[in-house]
Amino acid sequence: MSVITVENISKHYIIDHQKGKGVNTLRDVLTENFRQLFGGKKGQETITREEFWALRDVSFSVEQGDRVGIVGHNGAGKSTLLKILSKIIEPTTGSVRIRGRVASLLEVGTGFHPELTGRENIFLNGSLLGMSRSEIRKQFDEIVAFAGVEKFLDTPVKRYSSGMYVRLGFAISAHLDPEIMIVDEVLAVGDAEFQKKSLGKMRDNSASGRTILFVSHNLTAVQALCNKTLYFEKGQLLEQGETNQVIATYLSKVSRTRLLREWDTPETAPGNDLVRIRRIELIPDYQDELTHIDVRTPMKLRFEFWNMMDHANLNLSMHLNSLTGECIFNIGTQSQAYGKGLIGGECIIPGYFLNDGSYTISVMIVKDTVTPLYNLEEGITFDVEDYREGVAWYGKWPGYVRPQFPFEMGMLEEASIK
Structure with a gap:
């Protein structure tokens, strides 16, 4: 029914x-009323x-x-x-x-x-x-x-x-x-x-x-x-x-997510004469046939760039940041020697790691482990939505991370409590 x-x-x-002179303050109101009381013209305004x-x-x-x-x-x-x-x-x-x-x-x-x-x-x-x-x-x-x-x-x-x-x-x-x-x-x-x-x-x-x-x-x-x-x-x-x-x-519909950025040629790609970005993509493993990321969702980050140097020791450094700019973590690859060509990297972000919130990912290409060659800031932006099962509290879960570490409790010994 x-x-x-x-x-x-x-x-x-x-x-x-209101456009034009308008009447905005008590002084304006009194002046306007006094003018009209004694036959003056009304102030010029357009409504x-x-x-x-x-x-x-x-x-x-x-x-x-x-x-x-x-x-x-x-x-x-x-x-x-x-x-x-x-x-x-x-x-x-x-x-x-x-x-x-x-x-x-x-x-x-x-x-x-x-x-x-x-x-x-x-x-x-x-x-x-x-x-x-x-x-x-x-x-x-x-x-x-x-x-x-x-x-x-x-x-x-x-x-x-x-x-x-x-x-x-x-x-x-x-x-x-x-x-x-x-x-x-x-x-x-x-x-x-x-x-x-x-x-x-x-x-x-x-x-x-x-x-x-x-x-x-x-x-x-x-x-x-x-x-x-x-x-x-x-x-x-x-x-x-x-x-x-x-x-x-x-x-x-409301997500601010941008999971893919790519460029067709080195001439149009961001970077410099040493390296240029070809592609950065975050690939979520969506749960339960959903189309949004929640705290359970594992994600894979793929990164590709063109190297224009004949010989260089290079590594990637990935920063995951909150939307307000705090770095949640920084992880890097091993430094290796590379020649000219297309180089790629991949990182796995497990499920049940990030808390709900908005995040950005930036990737830096580093030479000799100490010299930044190019930093792609906010290459990826994405939202993580909340998900809870078997929890009766619905306030904001504190912190940027929400890992599921082994954490158990139990009776150590029986005792009489008076």
């Missing part, structure tokens, strides 16, 4: 752009209007009990969609039909009155959801325990930190029995323990037949929670369906 049906909705805005479609012809349906992830770049229309579903704004065209009570957590402090205490806001939010005072009381202790705000329950929420706001807001939304729960990126404000609790609670809610819409840039969390996903780009719904497939499409 469909609990949400969206048919051809669009949301249209008009953006005004142009631009049409902006935050959403355009979006259609989909959500079944009861579905956990639907929504992914896309900032500005893709995700938050606009959630505001329409939450009845905060109206679509310009199209229709939305919702069956069931909706609880929305779209930003820090949504639905809170800053002057009221945490206790009072729990009852206020429950009332807005249509619950009786006795129904709220039944869930009250669980809400407070989940949010961890016992000490501040009778403190006005305007004095809460952003983390306390989110914890209480989510606890209210998750425990006051909504049929449909809408959660935006706000969970990113919470710590790792809170993320784990929240994802577990949403999973429990779904198991009991409640429907969840979840917007997040944390694709690991989306994969862990959601059975279906919507992918938005520039206000349009590009793909919808099973979560792993949709996220694979999304990653393939």
